Amino acid sequence: MRSLLSRRAKAITVEIYSKPDCHLCEVAKQILLKVKQEIPFEFLQTDITNDRELFEIYKEQIPVVFIDGRKLFKYRVEEKKLRKILKRGR
Numbered sequence: 001m002r003s004l005l006s007r008r009a010k011a012i013t014v015e016i017y018s019k020p021d022c023h024l025c026e027v028a029k030q031i032l033l034k035v036k037q038e039i040p041f042e043f044l045q046t047d048i049t050n051d052r053e054l055f056e057i058y059k060e061q062i063p064v065v066f067i068d069g070r071k072l073f074k075y076r077v078e079e080k081k082l083r084k085i086l087k088r089g090r
Contacts, residue, residue: 012089015044017054017064028063028077035079039086 014032018025029045036043048054048062058064065073067085 010089012041012086013044013066013068014041014086015046015066017046017048017058017066018062019047019049019055019059022062024075025063028065028073031077031079031082032065035082035086039083041086 014036016025016028016032018029032043046054048058061074063073063075063077064071065077068089072085073082
């Protein structure tokens, strides 16, 4: 049983910090959701307008994408690089 559990991939979490009416955020979300169809991961969205501190930190940087808590993309998500990172993380 243990070997079966060890073969299962750890769930990868991808989180995007964004805000409403942000064109770059919408493009980034489309790329994330497209890749998610091929490489499953947990997808979280955080609206920075709901958190004053996050808004002050990220208002000029969105969208920001974190994979397992590490900031890996800012402004744009590179689909090829995203796929490579996610495949490596499985």
